[in-house]
Amino acid sequence: MGVVQIFRVAGRIGRKEFWVIWMAIILAGALGGLITGLAGGNRAGVSTVEGLLLLGFYVIATWVSIAISVKRLHDTGRSGWWLAKFMVLAAAPWSCTFLAALAGGLISTWLAPALAIVGIGVGGYSWYLIGFKRGEPGVNDYGLPGSGSAC
Template sequence: MPGPTGPGIISGHDGQRYRFAPSDLRNAPPAAGDEVDFEISAGEAKEIYTLAANTPLKALAAKRDWTQFYLSPSGRISRREYWLYGFLVTSCVGLLTGWIPILGVIVSLVLSWSGIVLGIKRFHDLGRSGWWSLIAIPPMLLTIFSAVINPNHATLTMLLGLITLAAMLWVFFGVLVRRGNEGPNQFGPDPMHPGIG
């Protein structure tokens, strides 16, 4: 996007980026993420009209199917959606309803499923199968099994615990906080730019 008097850049649906001058704007200057319509002339954007004043995330939130977002493992979500609408919302709901006897149990089950679904979608955003979200479970189960069956082998239990920790850290840093694939992949369109591709 341009400064008050300088040139700017627009990303097209074709994946190309086009320079433009402020004099090419035909209505309100777009903010980063706004949809625009423009013509291409000599590799530059001309006759630029701002179509929407919403950022992609706000527009996406306004038209999102929330049931599908929280309960269906298909598709992709961005890391921002995961932390803002996924982790933050489910954590708050869990804290507010967890102390209510029957409702708390039901909500906990639904939130557990939602946590799994949202994790799968983050793996999808990176072009990986959702099955990768289970990577920490086998070493965790082996750690518990080792500690219960043979408590005298603390070295083995500690080694398995370190493997479990490494798997959890990989999921956190390699998936939950990492930017997803740009553009569409085999699991769906780019959640940050759903119209591209």
């Protein structure tokens, strides 16, 4: 049951479990990249099999990252939809700046940095809530503390 819990968005996990899983994802990605690089030798690119394995890893890692982030938001008493809000609000300023540059329009000297600050601020606040804020003690709308734990 434990490993299956990692893939579910229901329940709550604490900060420690979040960071342990997050670091495992990063280390697995680094190890996979190292193995792929070493296996490649002198040839350019990756084979179809290597590419499919990497794609599979990235899909799984992305889903697990979303699931553990939602569980951390649940631990702070917030809906998992906050993650979608964070993604949109953090990406929107960068997207607007990029699209304006593509359209050939000149972005004023204050607008681009202001949009960048907004994106960084939203991203920073999301990391604070997900990674560092203490969860609510006791039962909340999403269950008991650790109810989404894989341990």
